[in-house]
Amino acid sequence: MKQTGKNMALIGAAGYIAPRHMRAIKDTGNRIVAAMDPKDSVGIIDSYFPESAFFVEFERFDRHIEKLRRRGDGSAVDYIAICSPNYLHDSHMRFALRAGADAICEKPLVVNPWNAEALQDIEKDSGRKVHTILQLRLHPSIIALRERVAAAVAADPDVRFEIDLTYITSRGSWYFASWKGEDVKSGGIAANIGVHFFDMLLWVFGPLVESRTHALADDVGSGFLRFRNADVRWFLSINERYLPDAIREKGQRTYRSITMGGEEIEFSEGFTDLHTESYRHILSGKGFGLDDALPAIRLVHAIRTDKNHVRDSAAHPLMADIV
Known part of the structure; x- marks a missing residue:
C-alpha cells in the first residue's frame, strides 16, 4: 500500500x-x-x-x-x-x-x-x-493581542502602548556546562530564551525604532525597546532568584508575564500544541521563513553587541534586583 x-x-x-x-x-x-x-x-x-x-x-x-x-x-x-x-x-x-x-x-x-x-x-x-518555528505567532492570546493593537492603530496611527515583558525560566548548573552557557555557541540569554518573545513584539507592535540594553550577563538580561507603536521594558533570566515570591512559594520555576498599560495579557496556557500547529502551517504553505525570522535575529544581535549598559528611567522594575 x-x-x-x-x-x-x-x-x-x-x-x-x-x-x-x-x-x-x-x-x-x-x-x-x-x-x-x-x-x-x-x-x-x-x-x-x-x-x-x-x-x-x-x-x-x-x-x-x-x-x-x-x-x-x-x-x-x-x-x-x-x-x-x-x-x-x-x-x-x-x-x-x-x-x-x-x-x-x-x-x-x-x-x-x-x-x-x-x-x-x-x-x-x-x-x-x-x-x-515562531510558535508565539500561533498562540490564540497573542493573535488576539495583535488584532487588538491593529484596531487601535487603525483608529489612531500615533497610538503608543506601554509594555512590560518578564520571562524567568529557572535553569540548573548544567546549563553553564553545556553549549547553552557559551555565548558564541548559543547567542546568550537574549537568543536562548528571548528570541521568540522579541519576534512576537515585532509582529504585534511594528518595526524596531530603538534598543537600549541596561544589563546583560550569562543568567540575566534587561533593556528597553521602542517599536513603532510601543515602548517595551524587558527582563529575561534563567536564575530562580528573580522569581516572584508567589511563584516560588507554589514550587514553580517558570514565570511569564506581559502587561500592556498595567493590564496582564494572559498567555500562560496554550503552549502545548504550538509545534504541531507550526508544522500544520508549514505543510500548508503558510509557514514562517527567513524574511520573517530576520528582524528578531537582528534585534538579538543588537542586544548582544550593545556594550553601553547604562540604567535609565526606562529600566524594567526588576532591574533593581540585579546586583
Missing part, C-alpha cells in the same frame, strides 16, 4: 526540544525516516518512530540521506527538522537545502544575522526553503 505523508529526517534527536518535533511530525501524519545525534540517548524515538534509521555520526547520516534521494522510488527526504545547538543551525540548514529538502529549524534560526542572509542565496540556488 502506498504511504501517505512526507518523509522527514531529524538532526538533534537527543535534545530537549526534539520530542516536540517528533510529536508534531506524527500528529500531522508524517514520519521520521532518519535521525542523527552524536549522543545516543534517544530512546524517545521509540514512542513515535521506532522504525527510523539512527546515526551518531553526521557523515553516515549524510550518506544515508543521499542514498534515499538517489533511489528515485519516493523514499527521498522532503523535510529535515533541525534541533541541534544554535551555532550549528546554519550548517545544518545548508545541508538540508543542498540535500534537496526543506529545512524546519528551531529558534533562534541562526546566531548571527549575516548567516541567515547567506541562506537566502542558497534557497534560490537549491529551489528549497527554510522554515522556522
Whole structure:
C-alpha cells in the first residue's frame, strides 16, 4: 500500500526540544525516516518512530540521506527538522537545502544575522526553503493581542502602548556546562530564551525604532525597546532568584508575564500544541521563513553587541534586583 505523508529526517534527536518535533511530525501524519545525534540517548524515538534509521555520526547520516534521494522510488527526504545547538543551525540548514529538502529549524534560526542572509542565496540556488518555528505567532492570546493593537492603530496611527515583558525560566548548573552557557555557541540569554518573545513584539507592535540594553550577563538580561507603536521594558533570566515570591512559594520555576498599560495579557496556557500547529502551517504553505525570522535575529544581535549598559528611567522594575 502506498504511504501517505512526507518523509522527514531529524538532526538533534537527543535534545530537549526534539520530542516536540517528533510529536508534531506524527500528529500531522508524517514520519521520521532518519535521525542523527552524536549522543545516543534517544530512546524517545521509540514512542513515535521506532522504525527510523539512527546515526551518531553526521557523515553516515549524510550518506544515508543521499542514498534515499538517489533511489528515485519516493523514499527521498522532503523535510529535515533541525534541533541541534544554535551555532550549528546554519550548517545544518545548508545541508538540508543542498540535500534537496526543506529545512524546519528551531529558534533562534541562526546566531548571527549575516548567516541567515547567506541562506537566502542558497534557497534560490537549491529551489528549497527554510522554515522556522515562531510558535508565539500561533498562540490564540497573542493573535488576539495583535488584532487588538491593529484596531487601535487603525483608529489612531500615533497610538503608543506601554509594555512590560518578564520571562524567568529557572535553569540548573548544567546549563553553564553545556553549549547553552557559551555565548558564541548559543547567542546568550537574549537568543536562548528571548528570541521568540522579541519576534512576537515585532509582529504585534511594528518595526524596531530603538534598543537600549541596561544589563546583560550569562543568567540575566534587561533593556528597553521602542517599536513603532510601543515602548517595551524587558527582563529575561534563567536564575530562580528573580522569581516572584508567589511563584516560588507554589514550587514553580517558570514565570511569564506581559502587561500592556498595567493590564496582564494572559498567555500562560496554550503552549502545548504550538509545534504541531507550526508544522500544520508549514505543510500548508503558510509557514514562517527567513524574511520573517530576520528582524528578531537582528534585534538579538543588537542586544548582544550593545556594550553601553547604562540604567535609565526606562529600566524594567526588576532591574533593581540585579546586583
